[in-house]
Amino acid sequence: MVATDARYRTKVFLDTYITDANLTDDAAGALTNTVMYAYPPYPKELIFSDNYSGFSVVFFVDKPTSKARYSSAKSIYAYEESIPVHVHAVDKTGVTAELLLWKAETELRTILQTYPDVTNLRILPTVKDHTVREGSTVFYGFTLTFSYVRNITT
């Protein structure tokens, strides 16, 4: 994937800066998390199942929508990318999904504050609930949409 791919860059950003130790269970015990593109070609349930990967919280990076910014000379000088990140957790023994999601949202806020992009502008305009039910499993979650203004030279 090329370096200009906003989706990939967002995944790398999250992979790099999310601190695993901040995403813990109800008793502050260690949990595992992962960042991946949204809509993997297999049921989401397997990602959380202890019979498979057993992750407790997953950051799904969705496809961005892009909008060009034009200069007064009517040439494109930057793109504004909106990249939804769906964060999901399930209730497990010792893990209350809603509590874990708040830790995840706090972690995202923290890394945006701690690691502002000095070259481009990465901001956090919206956070919306994104709880879904698939079969008998409830995937609690929220969608955080990064707005990411990237100069064409970077």
Next chain:
Amino acid sequence: MTVLIDSYSETNRNTAGIISAIHPSGSTWSAIGQALTITKDYILHSMKFYMQKLGSPTGGLKVRIYATSGTVGTSALPSGSALCESETFDSSTLTGSYVLYTINFVGINRILLKKDTSYAFSLEGYSATLSAGNYPQIGADSSSSTHSGNWFEYTTGAWAARATWDLCFYLYGFNIDRIFTDILGMFSRKYNMSADVTLQSLVLGSQNATTGWHALTYTTTSTIEMPIYPKGTNFSIFPMGVYTRYDYTGYTLSSVSLYDKVTDAASRTYRVLSITDWWQGDKFAYNVVELEKLTEFDD
């Protein structure tokens, strides 16, 4: 398909009991039998007895089944009224030498023989004419008999047990744990269903460095019983779908998980999309499995 529930071989015979009167008789032998304990749940089907005739009996015989009192193996006796009775066996069909004869139970007389429950299986005089010189002899063992049950008889107006005697008999029934599997087997044959499939269990492999998605790898684990209804099947007591037998009574335990693959005898490969437990009573169940047929574009 019937199975042998219990037996005591006719090769052990060294003596005989007789039935020379209609049961119950206050003066002579009118019933003989064996008390025993059933070790699994069965539906009663039939019994065999090792018999010959003396004289020319013409009377009918029936097997009646009772609950027991006393200790099975030494002193168990029939108790209460009969739970069921067999079809009538015509004693005139006996010959002058010992042969195994089958007596059947039909209709509502095919009762459930419950696991860990004791029953008394009593062969009784049912209709004329049985008499002192014309009666059936029923093979038994009075010498170092080894069956876990015990013999009993009705002689002079009362039941009596003999701890050292055993009846030579065969008891047949339907294994209740197998009934649904047997029915499914019938549908398999009728509709030429694919019963044995190769199961490939999903393993989530390493995550792709770019997407984060797991590699889907499959391990071929076993051949399992999973009948698949073909197109055109127009009737079944089972809902359309796929079944894998799941029980905990000592038989094959086959299980599938979400997103596993199965390949049938015609090399068609399917992916498991959902699994629903479908229970029959509290002892055994099938997993109804929703499948999608894979195409060349699938993994």
